Amino acid sequence: LIKWVNHIGVAVRSLQERVPLYRALGLEVAAGEEVPSEMVRVAFFSAGGTRIELLEPTAPDSPIAKFIAARGEGLHHICLEVDDIRATMAELAGQGFRLVSEEPKPGAHGSQVCFIHPKSAGGVLIELCQGGE
């Protein structure tokens, strides 16, 4: 069901402040956009076979703003790409994983995404994504 690690998500207070840090590491920004459904602005860096996604909150009550308020900036989620997100969601829900939404939501670049709650995944927020570019 799982194809590969599509990206690793990092919560940041400010893209303007953190993008130069990742550039200094030698990474190039591949894309950036606002994702209204998640109340974030994101920047993606190509990193070999995967990507790093920086997420900046666009509203004080967004999940990323709450995460930063509680735990500070840092690693936020791992995104696994799947062939068929609905089939994967049904399979994982059947195994007892707690999904954050019942339906896939629109993610970056036209993808469809769903999150697995960290309480049912050993403390790691896992994003599933299908398609998009």
Ligand code: ZN
């Ligand atoms: Zn993500």
